[in-house]
Structures are given as structure tokens and as C-alpha cells.
Amino acid sequence: MTIHNLSDTTSILNTFIAELRDVSIQKDAMRFRRNIERIGEILGYELSKSLNKKSSSVKTPLGVAETPLISEDIVLCSILRAGVPLHNGLLNYFDAAENAFISAYRQHKEDPESFDIVVEYLACPSLEDKTLILADPMLATGQSMLATFEALLPFGKPKSVHLVSVIGAQKGVDFVVDNFPENTNLWIAQIDSELNEKGYITPGLGDAGDLAFGQKLQH
Numbered sequence: 001m002t003i004h005n006l007s008d009t010t011s012i013l014n015t016f017i018a019e020l021r022d023v024s025i026q027k028d029a030m031r032f033r034r035n036i037e038r039i040g041e042i043l044g045y046e047l048s049k050s051l052n053k054k055s056s057s058v059k060t061p062l063g064v065a066e067t068p069l070i071s072e073d074i075v076l077c078s079i080l081r082a083g084v085p086l087h088n089g090l091l092n093y094f095d096a097a098e099n100a101f102i103s104a105y106r107q108h109k110e111d112p113e114s115f116d117i118v119v120e121y122l123a124c125p126s127l128e129d130k131t132l133i134l135a136d137p138m139l140a141t142g143q144s145m146l147a148t149f150e151a152l153l154p155f156g157k158p159k160s161v162h163l164v165s166v167i168g169a170q171k172g173v174d175f176v177v178d179n180f181p182e183n184t185n186l187w188i189a190q191i192d193s194e195l196n197e198k199g200y201i202t203p204g205l206g207d208a209g210d211l212a213f214g215q216k217l218q219h
């Protein structure tokens, strides 16, 4: 796997991440969602540099401009719920992408520190020979990413796979490195060192789904 850690370069991206993390600013759910969306736009832009291009002729009022344009068929897949604003950010740039949605949640066992990932809702076009971009803002243990990827396998073999995430724990990054195909790319805005005993990234930002859309009742 190739890891593209955008925090290797200092940029305006840091401001958006700092606002996501800030315990006061993150209470503004609209700003929280918009910051994830803006990060999706930035990660999408960076990712776009790695995609195959084909030279195209564009007729202007005064002549013809030769321009390399992305030639890959893209499918954006995000993991509900917290993936929705990240999906929107990516879709703001990849206008022509097809879209897939999948749900993944943690089902806690009697021991509150252990859980299974339950995948339920799944809507997906064919992935055969396409570029799959799998987006989730939080890469904690990495189990949701893997469970999602495995659930997508019956939809065809993508030509390439790009994982897109905002904050990851080092443990989750190591997990996806070990469990995804070698030619996968990970585009991530920041990597934190720790996961706490409940599987939350620290310092992280808290529960991304709840911050974006409100607290959910446990079931």
C-alpha cells in the first residue's frame, strides 16, 4: 500500500482539521460537516493527480486546447453515516463518478471493549475495471474499511482502490496496510498515535457520526 499522509506538508488543511478536533468549534454541526466536505475536496484533488489521463482536444472560441483529462471510471463509495460529508466533498470534484453507499456499525458484545462490524445497507454499481474510492473520515481499528471492502467484492474487480480518510490511528493504518491488496493507495489528512480502550482515536475528534448528524440511540 502507498500511504499519502497529507500532514507531511503544512497547508490550510491543518486549519480544517484543527476545527474538527476543537471541542468548542466542533459543536457547530454545520461547520463540522462542511470541514469534512472541504477535506474531501482537498483529498480528492490530491488523489486526482495520481489517476490516468488521456489527452483531449477542447474547442475554444479561438482555437483548440490540448488538455490531459482523467480517463478512469470512478466509483465513490462511502460508509454511512460519517462518510456522507466526505462523500459530498469528493463528489464536488469528481462530477461524473458513480456512487455506492454502504452501512457499517459497531455492534458491542457483552464486554464493552469488544465489538463486531455489522454491514447492512449496500447499494453499488459494477466495480469491474473501475477506480474505487472508499471513503470514511475515521480510520480507527480499520475494521469498517475492511468489512466494507469485502462486502463490495461481489460487485466486480476494481482496477485500483483508493482509501480516503481524515484522521487515522496508527493501528488502523497498519491494519489496512496488512489486509488490503498491495496496489491500494491510502489518502489521509492526519495520523494519530493512539486508540483508546473503546476503539476511539486519541486525541482524534470524538464520534464523527454524532458530531455531524446528532447522537444516535444505541440499539
Ligand SMILES: O=P(O)(O)OC[C@H]1O[C@H](OP(=O)(O)OP(=O)(O)O)[C@H](O)[C@@H]1O
Pocket: 079, 080, 081, 082, 083, 104, 105, 106, 117, 136, 137, 138, 139, 140, 141, 142, 143, 144, 145, 172, 199, 207, 208, 209, 210
Ligand atoms: O476503523 P473502525 O474501528 O472500524 O472505526 C471507524 C468507524 O467508526 C465510525 O463510524 P461509527 O461506527 O461511529 O458509525 P456512525 O458513522 O454511524 O457514527 C467511522 O465513521 C467508521 O465507520
Ligand SMILES: O=c1cc[nH]c(=O)[nH]1
Pocket: 082, 138, 140, 199, 200, 201, 202, 204, 205, 206, 207, 208, 209
Ligand atoms: O475515534 C473514532 C473512532 C471511531 N469512530 C469515530 O467516530 N471516532
Ligand SMILES: [Mg+2]
Pocket: 079, 080, 081, 082, 104, 105, 144, 209
Ligand atoms: Mg461508520
